Amino acid sequence: MREPLKNDLLCTPREHQLSRRRWLSGTAGMGLAAMLRPAIAAELEKKQKQVLFIWLDGGMSQFESWDPKPGTQFGGPFRAIPTSVPGIHLSELLPRTATQMHHLAIVRSLHTQYEDHSSGVGHIQRGDPKNRGVVYPLLGSAIGRLMGAGNCGLPAYVSVKPGNGGFLSGDAGFLGPQFGAVALGDGKPPENLPRPATLSEFDDRQRNELRERINRRYAARRRPEVSQANEHVFEMAAQLKRRLDLFDPSALPPGDVERYGTHDLGRHTLVARRMLEAGVRFVKVTSYGWDTHGDNFNGHLSLVPKFDQAFSAVVDDLAQRGMLEHVLVIAMSEFGRTPRINGHIGRDHWPQAWSLVMAGCGIKPGIAVGNTNDQGTFVESDEYDIGHMFHTWFEALGVDATTTEYDNQGQPLPIAHEGCHAVKELLA
Amino acid sequence: MSDAKELLNRYQPKLTKTVNLDRQMGSLRYSRCGKFLAAGGFDGTVRRFDAASDELSPLPPLTGHGGWVTALAFHADGRRLFSVDTWGHLRVWSFADAEAQPLWTLERAHAGWIRGLAISPDGAAVATCGTDQHIRLWSADDGSKRQELAAGEDTYCLAFHPDGSLVSGDLRGIIKQWDAAAGKVVREFDARAMYLYDRIQDVGGVRTLAFDRTGTTLVAGGSVPKSGGFVQGSPLIYWFDWVSGTVRHTLKFGADADGYVYDLHEHADGFWMAVTSGQPGNGKLLFHSPGMEQPFFVATNMANCHALAPHPDGDRLAIAATNGGNNGNGRRLNDNREYPGNFTPIHLWSLAPG
Numbered sequence: 001m002r003e004p005l006k007n008d009l010l011c012t013p014r015e016h017q018l019s020r021r022r023w024l025s026g027t028a029g030m031g032l033a034a035m036l037r038p039a040i041a042a043e044l045e046k047k048q049k050q051v052l053f054i055w056l057d058g059g060m061s062q063f064e065s066w067d068p069k070p071g072t073q074f075g076g077p078f079r080a081i082p083t084s085v086p087g088i089h090l091s092e093l094l095p096r097t098a099t100q101m102h103h104l105a106i107v108r109s110l111h112t113q114y115e116d117h118s119s120g121v122g123h124i125q126r127g128d129p130k131n132r133g134v135v136y137p138l139l140g141s142a143i144g145r146l147m148g149a150g151n152c153g154l155p156a157y158v159s160v161k162p163g164n165g166g167f168l169s170g171d172a173g174f175l176g177p178q179f180g181a182v183a184l185g186d187g188k189p190p191e192n193l194p195r196p197a198t199l200s201e202f203d204d205r206q207r208n209e210l211r212e213r214i215n216r217r218y219a220a221r222r223r224p225e226v227s228q229a230n231e232h233v234f235e236m237a238a239q240l241k242r243r244l245d246l247f248d249p250s251a252l253p254p255g256d257v258e259r260y261g262t263h264d265l266g267r268h269t270l271v272a273r274r275m276l277e278a279g280v281r282f283v284k285v286t287s288y289g290w291d292t293h294g295d296n297f298n299g300h301l302s303l304v305p306k307f308d309q310a311f312s313a314v315v316d317d318l319a320q321r322g323m324l325e326h327v328l329v330i331a332m333s334e335f336g337r338t339p340r341i342n343g344h345i346g347r348d349h350w351p352q353a354w355s356l357v358m359a360g361c362g363i364k365p366g367i368a369v370g371n372t373n374d375q376g377t378f379v380e381s382d383e384y385d386i387g388h389m390f391h392t393w394f395e396a397l398g399v400d401a402t403t404t405e406y407d408n409q410g411q412p413l414p415i416a417h418e419g420c421h422a423v424k425e426l427l428a
Numbered sequence: 429m430s431d432a433k434e435l436l437n438r439y440q441p442k443l444t445k446t447v448n449l450d451r452q453m454g455s456l457r458y459s460r461c462g463k464f465l466a467a468g469g470f471d472g473t474v475r476r477f478d479a480a481s482d483e484l485s486p487l488p489p490l491t492g493h494g495g496w497v498t499a500l501a502f503h504a505d506g507r508r509l510f511s512v513d514t515w516g517h518l519r520v521w522s523f524a525d526a527e528a529q530p531l532w533t534l535e536r537a538h539a540g541w542i543r544g545l546a547i548s549p550d551g552a553a554v555a556t557c558g559t560d561q562h563i564r565l566w567s568a569d570d571g572s573k574r575q576e577l578a579a580g581e582d583t584y585c586l587a588f589h590p591d592g593s594l595v596s597g598d599l600r601g602i603i604k605q606w607d608a609a610a611g612k613v614v615r616e617f618d619a620r621a622m623y624l625y626d627r628i629q630d631v632g633g634v635r636t637l638a639f640d641r642t643g644t645t646l647v648a649g650g651s652v653p654k655s656g657g658f659v660q661g662s663p664l665i666y667w668f669d670w671v672s673g674t675v676r677h678t679l680k681f682g683a684d685a686d687g688y689v690y691d692l693h694e695h696a697d698g699f700w701m702a703v704t705s706g707q708p709g710n711g712k713l714l715f716h717s718p719g720m721e722q723p724f725f726v727a728t729n730m731a732n733c734h735a736l737a738p739h740p741d742g743d744r745l746a747i748a749a750t751n752g753g754n755n756g757n758g759r760r761l762n763d764n765r766e767y768p769g770n771f772t773p774i775h776l777w778s779l780a781p782g
Contacts, residue, residue: 071495263628299657340754341769343749
């Protein structure tokens with residue numbers, strides 16, 4: 001009767017703190033950059049499309065959000081509410097998002113392959129391509145590589161997350177670490193990034209010159225990709241140093257903080273909006289703590305309204321600013337949660353039938369694609385895997401996933417699972 | 429107060445029978461006459477059973493609620509059963525009728541989830557509370573609203589002192605005594621150890637409140653939460669001195685996997701009976717006398733106990749628990765290739781005096 005907890009079910013993400021020391025310690029050993037074919041890369045670089053990717057780590061319940069089944073065996077205690085789109089209902093925990101439904105597209109027919117976090121998080125964010133013996137990039141790194149940083153003078157891939165910041169080189173997989181994420185721990189710039197007050201501008205310049213001389217000597221004995229990665233990290237540091245105004249709360253319009261919420265998810269989503277306004281290509285917001293194996297309904301009663309507040313605010317703001325035309329918004333987890341309600345009044349992991357939401361940038365607004373059965377247990381319509389979503393997102397962003405390939409040191413690799421395709425219903 | 433060995437010898441608690449239902453139930457109460465047992469379901473029904481014997485023969489369920497039926501209370505008049513649900517409904521039933529219909533219904537007693545329900549000692553009023561952060565007092569006769577109290581917080585449970593004073597317990601571990609007529613808080617009792625803010629999740633809350641029969645002690649049950657998500661924490665019970673408001677006795681027991689105290693009642697002999705539910709498979713029935721360091725009886729042979737109903741004769745208990753093997757990731761189909769839900773076994777215990 002008693003089932004011990006398994007450590008691999010506990011969500012304890014470990015990422016490294018970014019500090020001036022780490023920035024300046026060099027990036028020796030950085031891997032080899034996979035190259036996109038140059039003509040395609042140049043074309044995509046011109047496009048100003050952007051992505052906001054909200055990651056609800058642990059698994060949001062589809063019943064308590066996008067696919068409510070009130071009054072059924074597994075429906076839980078909550079009701080469904082109408083939205084701004086007649087016929088589409090959401091959980092009553094999403095009243096503000098319901099008013100933005102005319103901007104949104106829900107997919108209610110996801111059927112994915114992984115039912116634990118350790119495999120689910122990585123596979124889902126990498127698009128679960130066929131196994132070719134390489135580690136694919138997470139979506140942010142892929143977009144950074146495929147579309148470039150644009151001309152905003154900021155890193156292509158910025159991750160806003162609770163806890164520590166850092167340079168998340170592992171996100172880039174085989175692309176090489178220069179396509180990793182700059183992580184803003186708690187939405188703040190990396191600690192110690194500005195020149196210390198005790199260091200004069202002259203001394204700082206001299207120190208940098210020394211570093212550059214050493215780097216040149218180091219680079220002369222290594223492949224060019226290694227030194228390019230090294231230079232890239234320093235450039236990202238320099239870029240952030242030039243735009244510390246983006247982290248200044250006094251520059252925000254009055255009321256924004258309250259509108260998004262003073263909790264982590266609200267504050268971080270607001271930082272994300274500022275990054276998008278500044279032109280960052282891909283901004284990821286991570287919220288931890290959605291793995292509600294226990295007390296799921298009180299947990300979602302606390303969590304979902306915070307998501308609702310932040311998500312509806314950013315969708316509304318992007319729409320008001322005309323930015324939804326070119327910003328693709330995605331909110332999702334690694335899987336949904338079981339229909340079955342366990343003895344701890346929790347829901348466990350359920351990749352068999354779950355939901356995500358998206359908006360903007362080539363996505364058809366105001367629709368719900370796919371459906372589950374009356375009980376919400378399984379998908380009744382065509383099932384979509386994460387590969388289908390990657391194809392759809394790439395197409396919405398103007399990247400043809402059927403013809404575009406990575407060139408991994410001569411190894412051609414498809415950018416999305418070749419057994420999947422874009423979901424045409426979702427595309428405007 | 430008797431010692432542990434003497435109490436055990438006197439009562440010799442034994443699990444006598446288990447009746448499996450087809451759905452999960454979150455609340456359980458015996459009628460004052462002891463002839464009926466009612467269970468509030470996750471399917472929006474109130475299940476009734478003939479409790480004259482341990483067979484628990486089912487009677488036609490009471491239907492019409494929405495969401496989950498979260499709390500039940502039998503009126504002292506022996507005729508009426510009050511029930512509330514997560515969709516804001518308050519219903520009153522003439523429960524002994526074969527095809528019982530509601531005597532009256534409030535479709536919007538609250539804006540959403542009603543968590544707590546209590547009937548005043550004089551039987552004139554019924555109090556409800558919920559996620560809309562309000563406490564409301566209704567005429568028990570016709571459902572007319574008598575008073576509305578702005579609790580300012582998600583309120584989980586209510587109890588009336590024998591003198592008619594109303595107390596509430598909320599998510600943040602604050603227990604409030606109300607002057608209902610003035611709509612004001614008279615004083616607060618500190619149970620904040622029952623609350624945790626983890627990442628962006630509010631966890632815990634005062635889950636159950638009760639007074640002893642003399643009205644000298646207020647008892648609060650919950651957990652010491654350690655995390656959101658899985659929601660781990662050790663069960664916790666406070667015994668407050670009603671006059672001074674100070675904690676007279678504390679019982680924190682079990683492991684972090686043991687979770688919450690969901691229901692507790694005083695036995696006529698002065699000890700307290702409580703049930704717990706935590707990580708799937710973990711559930712306890714415990715008997716505790718506040719003078720002792722540890723419970724003098726703990727049963728661990730039931731999974732995830734959510735409600736405890738003492739029979740009025742003092743010799744029996746009913747416990748709403750959960751079936752074993754009630755959790756797991758991913759697709760689990762039964763022998764018929766169907767996706768199974770969980771269900772509640774009602775465990776009947778005897779407290780046969782030795």
